[in-house]
Amino acid sequence: MEHTTLQIQDLELFDLIERETRRQQDEITLIPSENYASPAVREAVASALANKYAEGYAGRRYYEGNDIVDQVELLAVKRAKELFGVPYANVQPYSGSPANSEIFFALAEPGSTVMGLALSSGGHLTHGHPKVTFSGKYYKAVQFGLASDARIDYDQMASLAREHKPSIIIFGTTAYSFTLDWKRAREIADEVGAYLVADISHIIGLVITGDHPSPVPYAHVIMSTTHKTLRGPRGAIILVTEEGLQKDGDLPKKIDAAVMPGMQGGPHENAIAGIATSLLEATTDEFKQYSRQVILNAKALESELRAKGIELIGGGTENHLLVLDFSKQSLGKGTLVAAALNAAGIVANRNTVPSDTNPFYPSGVRVGTPAVTTRGMKEHEMQKVAGWIVEVVEIIKDEKLPEAKEQKQSYIAEFRARMQNDPRIHIIRNLVKDLCAQYPTP
Ligand code: DSN
Numbered sequence: 001m002e003h004t005t006l007q008i009q010d011l012e013l014f015d016l017i018e019r020e021t022r023r024q025q026d027e028i029t030l031i032p033s034e035n036y037a038s039p040a041v042r043e044a045v046a047s048a049l050a051n052k053y054a055e056g057y058a059g060r061r062y063y064e065g066n067d068i069v070d071q072v073e074l075l076a077v078k079r080a081k082e083l084f085g086v087p088y089a090n091v092q093p094y095s096g097s098p099a100n101s102e103i104f105f106a107l108a109e110p111g112s113t114v115m116g117l118a119l120s121s122g123g124h125l126t127h128g129h130p131k132v133t134f135s136g137k138y139y140k141a142v143q144f145g146l147a148s149d150a151r152i153d154y155d156q157m158a159s160l161a162r163e164h165k166p167s168i169i170i171f172g173t174t175a176y177s178f179t180l181d182w183k184r185a186r187e188i189a190d191e192v193g194a195y196l197v198a199d200i201s202h203i204i205g206l207v208i209t210g211d212h213p214s215p216v217p218y219a220h221v222i223m224s225t226t227h228k229t230l231r232g233p234r235g236a237i238i239l240v241t242e243e244g245l246q247k248d249g250d251l252p253k254k255i256d257a258a259v260m261p262g263m264q265g266g267p268h269e270n271a272i273a274g275i276a277t278s279l280l281e282a283t284t285d286e287f288k289q290y291s292r293q294v295i296l297n298a299k300a301l302e303s304e305l306r307a308k309g310i311e312l313i314g315g316g317t318e319n320h321l322l323v324l325d326f327s328k329q330s331l332g333k334g335t336l337v338a339a340a341l342n343a344a345g346i347v348a349n350r351n352t353v354p355s356d357t358n359p360f361y362p363s364g365v366r367v368g369t370p371a372v373t374t375r376g377m378k379e380h381e382m383q384k385v386a387g388w389i390v391e392v393v394e395i396i397k398d399e400k401l402p403e404a405k406e407q408k409q410s411y412i413a414e415f416r417a418r419m420q421n422d423p424r425i426h427i428i429r430n431l432v433k434d435l436c437a438q439y440p441t442p
Pocket of ligand 1: 174
């Protein structure tokens with residue numbers, strides 16, 4: 001085999017990348033926000049476009065030599081506008097958190113009130129999480145949560161909005177399994193004159209194919225990352241809808257200015273090229289089938305896990321993800337389940353559930369189907385995966401995090417080592433690897 005340039009020049013890094021590539025091939029990714037970008041997307045990201053500075057916007061750059069780069073960025077903008085049927089798109093945000101901060105700074109002065117879903121209820125850090133994020137530090141953040149059925153509590157959202165009169169309601173989720181009611185959210189926003197910002201990062205692929213209702217008729221501004229269900233490169237887009245333009249005709253200008261120079265410098269035109277080609281991929285029949293299968297696979301996981309007695313937040317799923325709830329076994333158990341699954345080659349993430357008191361050692365595990373679906377796995381494979389999850393949970397049924405804070409980390413380290421050497425976990429790991437061999441990563 002011919003050696004690559006990286007292999008000749010930097011063997012240490014080459015080896016690490018090889019190992020990570022192998023890990024991705026040999027393991028099952030159930031992290032719902034991860035996916036595999038296509039070879040075409042990766043080619044665009046690794047292209048000569050990475051070499052170019054292009055501060056500004058097409059036709060008004062601060063650097064020379066951008067005639068071609070302008071066309072690349074305009075292509076991404078055009079595809080985003082056409083795919084969503086919106087009048088404005090900005091494709092420069094580096095990722096979701098910068099994009100949300102840019103939207104906040106464009107729409108409301110620091111110090112004003114913003115409202116979003118609490119992190120512990122499935123929201124995102126940038127939706128007003130107190131103290132540690134720009135959204136909770138520089139804005140007065142109000143957070144709504146879930147009702148007793150684990151669905152968004154729209155009544156609480158409405159009453160908090162009436163009480164606090166937020167300038168922005170940011171509505172979106174990272175660990176929520178049910179359909180979002182954009183119409184209701186818009187009614188609440190209208191009642192208090194707020195902007196409705198939809199964060200569709202997790203569900204963008206499902207929105208494009210109509211497998212989840214679109215926020216376009218209701219939201220004023222839409223933000224999405226591009227690397228989750230869309231399968232593009234790491235990045236984000238901000239859209240302004242017709243509704244947004246009607247509320248404030250200056251929104252495009254405000255958002256452009258907040259992105260650059262407000263928050264960012266030179267856009268990553270190689271990533272923008274990757275976004276452009278992923279938006280093209282999202283128009284294909286193959287993408288439609290993938291999106292539908294993502295949901296079918298999540299439903300297959302749901303029915304198998306439920307049948308085997310695993311508790312699910314809200315009882316199941318309507319989208320691409322599920323949150324498994326182990327709080328009844330013991331608080332913090334999700335941390336151990338995720339670590340044991342990892343040892344078995346099933347990669348998920350620990351996640352808070354509503355009853356959690358310590359977000360660092362949560363009791364839930366979040367799993368999702370976009371990545372396995374991209375590999376071609378279907379319901380039959382999901383039954384196997386669910387079976388292995390159940391086996392791992394059974395193997396560690398008597399494990400419990402110690403109460404004392406100072407003992408938790410050392411317990412987890414010892415637990416991880418024990419799981420790596422557990423023969424029962426080894427058997428599952430080999431079965432996982434065999435299954436993965438039948439479904440190569442793109
Ligand atoms: N990190 C993303 C997720 O995993 O959902 C959210 O930013």
